[in-house]
Amino acid sequence: MARIEFRNLGHAYGANPTNPQDFALQPMNMVWEDGGAYALLGPSGCGKSTLLNIISGLLVPSHGQVLFDGKDMTQVPTRGRNIAQVFQFPVLYDTMSVYDNLAFPLRNRKVPEKEVHQRVHEVAEILGMTHELKVRAAGMSADAKQKISLGRGLVRKDVAAILFDEPLTVIDPHLKWQLRRQLKQIHQQLKLTLIYVTHDQVEALTFADEVVVMTNGKIVQKGTPDALFERPDHTFVGYFIGSPGMNFYPVSLNGEAGAVHIGQHRLAVDPATVAALKGANGKVSLGIRPEFVQLAAPGSPGALEADIWQVQQLGTCQLVTGTVAGHPLKAKLDSAVHVQAGRHWLRLARPETIFFCNDERIAG
Numbered sequence: 001m002a003r004i005e006f007r008n009l010g011h012a013y014g015a016n017p018t019n020p021q022d023f024a025l026q027p028m029n030m031v032w033e034d035g036g037a038y039a040l041l042g043p044s045g046c047g048k049s050t051l052l053n054i055i056s057g058l059l060v061p062s063h064g065q066v067l068f069d070g071k072d073m074t075q076v077p078t079r080g081r082n083i084a085q086v087f088q089f090p091v092l093y094d095t096m097s098v099y100d101n102l103a104f105p106l107r108n109r110k111v112p113e114k115e116v117h118q119r120v121h122e123v124a125e126i127l128g129m130t131h132e133l134k135v136r137a138a139g140m141s142a143d144a145k146q147k148i149s150l151g152r153g154l155v156r157k158d159v160a161a162i163l164f165d166e167p168l169t170v171i172d173p174h175l176k177w178q179l180r181r182q183l184k185q186i187h188q189q190l191k192l193t194l195i196y197v198t199h200d201q202v203e204a205l206t207f208a209d210e211v212v213v214m215t216n217g218k219i220v221q222k223g224t225p226d227a228l229f230e231r232p233d234h235t236f237v238g239y240f241i242g243s244p245g246m247n248f249y250p251v252s253l254n255g256e257a258g259a260v261h262i263g264q265h266r267l268a269v270d271p272a273t274v275a276a277l278k279g280a281n282g283k284v285s286l287g288i289r290p291e292f293v294q295l296a297a298p299g300s301p302g303a304l305e306a307d308i309w310q311v312q313q314l315g316t317c318q319l320v321t322g323t324v325a326g327h328p329l330k331a332k333l334d335s336a337v338h339v340q341a342g343r344h345w346l347r348l349a350r351p352e353t354i355f356f357c358n359d360e361r362i363a364g
């Protein structure tokens, strides 16, 4: 396994890029640690496949370098990189048995048969396919075939990294959960460098030690699932992670040491935070996750009036929908407190509140 490093790495598909919009991947520095389990998460078109193809060598970046264990691999083609890749759809030999499919990447590298036998059995055991080793792949379901593809990706011990490009797309939802758990287990056992591309936050958050969030060709945060939830570095992370995503309110300062304004409404905020916001040069916004909004007594310090027009019981909590100062609000409130549609006071300035300037976190 390898430590993979990007040095000022970026990619523009067209020649002569002149501005940031020309780049499918904005130039960046980044390290994927040896043995780390990463998820690469972002919406369609944000540049995930471009990034993966640069690591695997299918694409030579237009800018910068990619290094494996300190060695420059930028111009090295795929076959010289020792990368295993698992794609969205099964890649295997239909006419071969499950055993021969799993053995193929090892035999291709002239691994002795005794070792092949041992390794194929190890991987089959992890995937729960021990009893199907003699079965021909041709007659198997799409789920089973994709499991074989995963196995083919996992069977070699000597790869620099294993790249998964939305590998569970064709898998039945129940089995998906099971396979994700198995992948995590495999990572814990074998300490492989895994990069798992997905646009599904549940998949990313349950699989990875660290999640790399991308939007518009840019990595906006690399962090643990907890960090992405509690301290999003960018409004996109606040909005994309969580269900529903973070609430945002435009904020203005009016020279008061202990308050900011959301529209015409004064919001008491601790003076240290206001001081941090004073240096901001740009559009300032307050972000709070639905989970952290609290009901407050009417007129209490730090509270704002909200119009709530829908209350949905979710079992463990109630999801309320409405507006604050004319901006949308979603809050997950304790089910024990009975809330009805109407006017309520809510606390938005809390320890979990984050302030952003031009979409980047500056306080909280």
Ligand SMILES: Nc1ncnc2c1ncn2[C@@H]1O[C@H](COP(=O)(O)OP(=O)(O)OP(=O)(O)O)[C@@H](O)[C@H]1O
Residues within 6 Å of the ligand: 013, 024, 042, 043, 044, 045, 046, 047, 048, 049, 050, 051, 199
């Ligand atoms: N061969 C290409 N030539 C020109 N532009 C491309 C090419 N491949 C991708 N792009 C563009 O680069 C950007 C990033 O695409 P990429 O496929 O890397 O995104 P993605 O996050 O993997 O999307 P998806 O989840 O839909 O696969 C997009 O704007 C896409 O249109």
